[in-house]
Amino acid sequence: xxxxxxxxxxxxxxxxxxxxxxxxAAQLGGVSRNAVIGKVHRLKLSSRGRATAxxxxxxxxxxxxxATKTVQRTATVxxxxxxxxxxxxxxxxxxxxxxxxxxxxxxxxxxxPISRRxxxxxxxxxxxxxxxxxxxxxxxxxxxxxxxxxxxxxxxHSKIAFQPASERRRSR
DNA sequence: CCCTGATTCGC
DNA sequence: GCGAATCAGG
Numbered sequence: 001x002x003x004x005x006x007x008x009x010x011x012x013x014x015x016x017x018x019x020x021x022x023x024x025a026a027q028l029g030g031v032s033r034n035a036v037i038g039k040v041h042r043l044k045l046s047s048r049g050r051a052t053a054x055x056x057x058x059x060x061x062x063x064x065x066x067a068t069k070t071v072q073r074t075a076t077v078x079x080x081x082x083x084x085x086x087x088x089x090x091x092x093x094x095x096x097x098x099x100x101x102x103x104x105x106x107x108x109x110x111x112x113p114i115s116r117r118x119x120x121x122x123x124x125x126x127x128x129x130x131x132x133x134x135x136x137x138x139x140x141x142x143x144x145x146x147x148x149x150x151x152x153x154x155x156x157h158s159k160i161a162f163q164p165a166s167e168r169r170r171s172r
Numbered sequence: 173c174c175c176t177g178a179t180t181c182g183c
Numbered sequence: 184g185c186g187a188a189t190c191a192g193g
Contacts, residue, residue: 003185020176035186037177042184046178127174 001030015040045151130157 001007007028015022021040022033030126126142129152143157153161 022176032186033176034188038179038184038186041178 001028008039008043011036011039012043012045015045128153128157130161 003011005006010028011024014027015068019027020033021036025031025033025036028036130143133140133144143153
């Protein structure tokens with residue numbers, strides 16, 4: 001894959017919107033997370049919102065380490081974190097979300113486990129993808145508890161999601 | 173272990 | 184210029 005103008009433009013857009021490098025890579029397709037990061041640096045549009053304050057790294061010194069005390073202090077940029085997680089970013093991920101719809105019915109006599117209340121973008125392949133709340137609401141989140149490899153949900157939510165047909169019919 | 177971005181360096 | 188490898192941190 002080569003960096004066409006359009007791809008670079010999209011990269012810029014997504015990066016400025018706060019998406020992580022891996023997410024941008026996934027959306028662009030054909031490139032790795034590292035490729036995205038590398039490109040971002042080359043475009044000189046590194047810092048954004050806040051992710052990992054550049055701690056001025058220094059290892060892998062191949063060339064003679066001429067004790068150059070390059071105490072290059074990166075200006076202490078006083079930046080107010082723009083904590084607004086773009087709605088665009090959210091939409092971008094929806095087409096990847098496997099769990100589309102649930103016919104959630106009230107399940108009584110059960111204690112709902114403490115959810116980790118993860119954001120959509122924080123889900124892994126092994127985090128419970130049970131949605132909590134209204135997808136259009138600000139506090140929409142996912143259970144996020146350990147789901148293992150047996151399914152998309154944690155033990156508790158699996159029971160709700162995969163209710164026997166007989167029981168389900170009753171509540172319907 | 174999962175993830176994040178940052179940097180280096182061979183290509 | 185590109186991006187895998189590697190590093191540092193959460």
